[in-house]
Amino acid sequence: MDITEIIKNQKTFFNTGKTKDVPFIKETLKKLLKEIEKREEDILQALYNDFKKPFFESVMTETELVKKELKEFIKNIKKWHKPKSVKPNLLNFPSSAKIYNEPYGSVLIISPWNYPFQLAFNPLIGAISAGNTVVLKPSELTPNTSKITREIIESTFKTEHIAVIEGGINISQELLKQRWDYIFFTGSVSVGKIVYQSASKNLTPVTLELGGKNPCIIDETANINLSAKRITWGKFINAGQTCIAPDYLLIHKSIKNIFVDALKKEIENFYGKDIQKSNDFARIININHFNRATNLLKNQEILFGGKNDINDLFIGPTLINEPNLESDLMNDEIFAPILPIISYETEEDINKVITKFEKPLALYIFSNRKDFAKKLINKYSFGGGTINDTTVHFTNKSLPFGGVGYSGIGSYHGKQTFDVFSHKKGVITRGTWLDIPIRYAPYNKKIKLLKHLMKWI
Ligand code: NAD
Secondary structure (H helix, E strand, O other): OOHHHHHHHHHHHHOOOOOOOOHHHHHHHHHHHHHHHHHHHHHHHHHHHHHHHOOOHHHHHHHHHHHHHHHHHHHHHHHHHEEEEOOHHHHHHHHHEEEEEEEEEEEEEEOOOOOOOOOOOOHHHHHOOOOOOOEEEEOOOHHHHEEEEEEEEEEEEOOOOEEEEOHHHHHHHHHHOOOOOOEEOOOOOHHHHHHHHHHOOOOEEEEEEEEOOEEEEOOOOOOHHHHHHHHHHHHHHHHOOOOOOOOEEEEEEHHHHHHHHHHHHHHHOOOOOOOHOOOOOOOOOOOOHHHHHHHOOOOOOEEOOOEEEEOEEEEEOOEEOOOOOOOHHHOOOOOEEEEEEEEEEEEEHHHHHHOOOOOOEEEEEEEOOOOHHHHHHHHHHOOOEEEEOOOOHHHHHOOOOOOHHHHEEEOOHHHHHHHHOOOEEEEEEEOOOOOOOOOOOHHHHHHHHHHHHHHHO
């Protein structure tokens, strides 16, 4: 079926009102959960086949997160759909006021390859929960995961409700030419700009979940061994291909050498001496990214690692000493298991580096000085962050997850994902038993009374 036909059928289905029916939505979510549980082993295998993603990492960062989200939505969907009563205002006395949740209609979700299951399904769950129809375009760079995503959806739903359209840039561009009521995009800044431009033609609202160069600041009071362990985990999970991975370290000069030793030790503890043989370390997604990442190593001083193998798309965890801030490595988001280490002495040094880049998606601070951490949190603009750990702010569903400036527009997770896909419609119901006449013409002498009343209501 061609794209326009799918969209046309989805619009017809949306107009029946069925997608807004809460018991129907709940049933949809339950079916989806059941299907994911049934195919879990296949999903893990698909992720492994795509970039040797370790099963443990896939369970932790893909399938369990999606199942958890589904359970949360199944439990709360009825409550979230109920119109919310808010305080009526005296100006409208007598009245009541409510906020209604209204689905936008046709939603397009475009997802990336780096967490290909979770970043496709979690927005999808929000979009269908809010009562929309959805076309999901997963990434062409993870064909196995995209295929199983399509199979799960096709075996569970009618395409007039949810459709998965596989394909690359051409398909994505074809989809962006269509008229949507909401576009949810996760991916790079450059494609984010293309999506935003296409959306603007029809004033389509968007969420853009993008990337950035995430600083990780370690001051002289940080717990060295624990910080090194947590940074090793957050940087090298998924082989460094994580949007919120620390991009570079900014470390106080006085502890740099012992910290580098601690990092080397942790990398070996995690993956052993021959990392390429470890079952716990993923691969680079494709040859283009492999070439891009290995090129970043040119003219850099390697403190650790640097080993790579094009035939296996393997790049081992690599530490870089004091890169030139003008070098390619420091020009853009690294998105590979390469960690530049930059030392600082003063807060001004930190400032010079951070303000060189656009607002990042994440920022990390390792310190035992609460006021230092607080100062930095207030000083810099960034999507979200963690103090004394990396990436874990992502896992708290009560926190908004999203970027700011170049790292994105809008945020989601948990109930907020439901809110993202619902237009909030404010409605007042006026009582008819009383009608205060002051607002009606002729106004002549009422202005004084109006000013007096406006102070109170
Ligand atoms: P990408 O922007 O290359 O691709 C994302 C999607 O857009 C894919 O489905 C792709 O087919 C499509 N696409 C690619 N080029 C296109 C074009 N010219 N026109 C229209 N569509 C196009 O991103 P990626 O390489 O898949 O993912 C990595 C990027 O995503 C990184 O920058 C990372 O930081 C970011 N990311 C952000 C988050 C987040 O939550 N903020 C999560 C994961 C990844």
